[in-house]
Amino acid sequence: MRDNSDARTYPMTWKKPPYIKNSYIRGSIYFFSALYLAAAFGTMDVNWTRVAEGLPRAERFLDAFFPPNFADNRGVVWDGIQESIWMAIISTVAGICLSVPIGLGAARNLAPKYIYLINRAIIALSRTFPEIILAIFAVKLFGFGPFAGFIALSIGTIGFYAKLLAEDIENMSEDQAEAIKATGASWFQWINYAIQPQVMPRMIGLSVYRLDINFRESAVVGIVGGGGIGATLNTAFDRYEFDTAAAILLIIIGIVMCLEYFSGFLRKRVQ
Amino acid sequence: MLRIEDLNKKYPTGDEALKDVKLEVPKGQVMALIGPSGAGKSTLIRCVNRLVEPTKGKVFLGELELTQLSRWKLRQARRRMGMIFQEYALVERLTVMENVLSGRLGYVGFWRSWFRRFPGKDVREAYRLLDRVGLMEMADKRADELSGGQRQRVGICRALIQNPDLLLVDEPTASLDPKTSRQIMRLINELCDERSLAAIINIHDVLLAQMFSKRIVGLEQGSIVYDGPPEDLTPEVLTRIYGEENWEATIGKVEEENEEEDSTISEAAS
Numbered sequence: 444m445r446d447n448s449d450a451r452t453y454p455m456t457w458k459k460p461p462y463i464k465n466s467y468i469r470g471s472i473y474f475f476s477a478l479y480l481a482a483a484f485g486t487m488d489v490n491w492t493r494v495a496e497g498l499p500r501a502e503r504f505l506d507a508f509f510p511p512n513f514a515d516n517r518g519v520v521w522d523g524i525q526e527s528i529w530m531a532i533i534s535t536v537a538g539i540c541l542s543v544p545i546g547l548g549a550a551r552n553l554a555p556k557y558i559y560l561i562n563r564a565i566i567a568l569s570r571t572f573p574e575i576i577l578a579i580f581a582v583k584l585f586g587f588g589p590f591a592g593f594i595a596l597s598i599g600t601i602g603f604y605a606k607l608l609a610e611d612i613e614n615m616s617e618d619q620a621e622a623i624k625a626t627g628a629s630w631f632q633w634i635n636y637a638i639q640p641q642v643m644p645r646m647i648g649l650s651v652y653r654l655d656i657n658f659r660e661s662a663v664v665g666i667v668g669g670g671g672i673g674a675t676l677n678t679a680f681d682r683y684e685f686d687t688a689a690a691i692l693l694i695i696i697g698i699v700m701c702l703e704y705f706s707g708f709l710r711k712r713v714q
Numbered sequence: 715m716l717r718i719e720d721l722n723k724k725y726p727t728g729d730e731a732l733k734d735v736k737l738e739v740p741k742g743q744v745m746a747l748i749g750p751s752g753a754g755k756s757t758l759i760r761c762v763n764r765l766v767e768p769t770k771g772k773v774f775l776g777e778l779e780l781t782q783l784s785r786w787k788l789r790q791a792r793r794r795m796g797m798i799f800q801e802y803a804l805v806e807r808l809t810v811m812e813n814v815l816s817g818r819l820g821y822v823g824f825w826r827s828w829f830r831r832f833p834g835k836d837v838r839e840a841y842r843l844l845d846r847v848g849l850m851e852m853a854d855k856r857a858d859e860l861s862g863g864q865r866q867r868v869g870i871c872r873a874l875i876q877n878p879d880l881l882l883v884d885e886p887t888a889s890l891d892p893k894t895s896r897q898i899m900r901l902i903n904e905l906c907d908e909r910s911l912a913a914i915i916n917i918h919d920v921l922l923a924q925m926f927s928k929r930i931v932g933l934e935q936g937s938i939v940y941d942g943p944p945e946d947l948t949p950e951v952l953t954r955i956y957g958e959e960n961w962e963a964t965i966g967k968v969e970e971e972n973e974e975e976d977s978t979i980s981e982a983a984s
Binding site (some may be wrong): 557573616618619621622623624625626628629632633634635637640641642644 | 734751763765768789790791792797799800801803804805807808811816817818820821824826828863869872876882
């Protein structure tokens, strides 16, 4: 460790080493990405006359929306909302109940390899299909109505919640887990004392977030026959009752915003 | 109390963490295990309670052979071995009381622990231990509200409430300041004396090891290269354990440092 700094000259410039070392590969990635993007935008066929025709139509549409009609003469809006809230709540609860064992099994640091793979496959499968596709299946299987929507949303919840739970468990502190294991705790006690306290705050926040998503999705699954406010909204459009449709949309926005605020508040509190 | 015979551990990466380690710790002895980082100190104590599975060799706790135990039997055996960790390893979002009581998990059923309904004598013992280490008022605080020294004392309570025969202590002072380190080491020693517990203390601070234990074992690259009293730790021995360095300042002065500032812990104890 001799100080020979006098004997040498040191460079006065320094550049951060590039993430991709090979300059040839780096260059071609930039080049082809740019080329593809240019070509992709170039092929998009924008018909400006149709856009021009569409704008006044949008104006007529908006005119029909206003003023929103909250009168709800046949009581269908209120029924639809109640049904959606009910669907959102029970599908969230059922989905989370199913997610907990699947999430535990899908955490690499808890489960043996084959259980891990099975559970990861379940999660991957339920994530592959968006709620609307699941709802189409469920309607085909169980017929029109909120039960189909409930099934679709529950399965969608598994893909979301179990995956995030598994990832949270994989990121937990090994020390704490080791310490509880060293006391001679059983597996379930270990989960309860070492894992649960570490993942709980995030999981509570995510469950409210999922409730929010499920409420919004209930409007979508209703359009394909899954019941709830979506069915009401669809009917309103079909009957050209745009003022009622506007009222429904505003109510959905209102409820989603309330849930959003509530989940943010809750997440802050449970940290 | 503890007998280790020809213990080997080879990690899947090919690292040989332990090579034919033979070690015996009698009842009531506090033994310090020193050695450079990566020498296998942590692996050694984790092979005893099988948080790490040894590759070969035998470990006896009293008459019980640990390495062949079934999962159920292993759980029961782990109750007899309290462990104290480097970064305290408290469950941070649980209360101090829950952390202490978690030392009883091996003794109570699942539903009791789930509802936090521990037997009265466990709760009393938890309070007694917390009082002993001067943290009676902290029982309902969350573990992450405590300072480093306080957390380590909770960690000690958690290990002791198991009512163990052996303490496995992994770098208890590595994250603490020098004064708190001494207090913690003194506390561990006092408690081992009171209960005539055997203990293995991994520690990389040679001076602390000399101050607080009567037997020092040096581990280097998975093999024991020194086993003897603290007075015999000469520069030659330290070089054998750690490699070439100027050791003159590290050794000696054991007696002077021992009677230092009185700690809050000793006050709380009396």
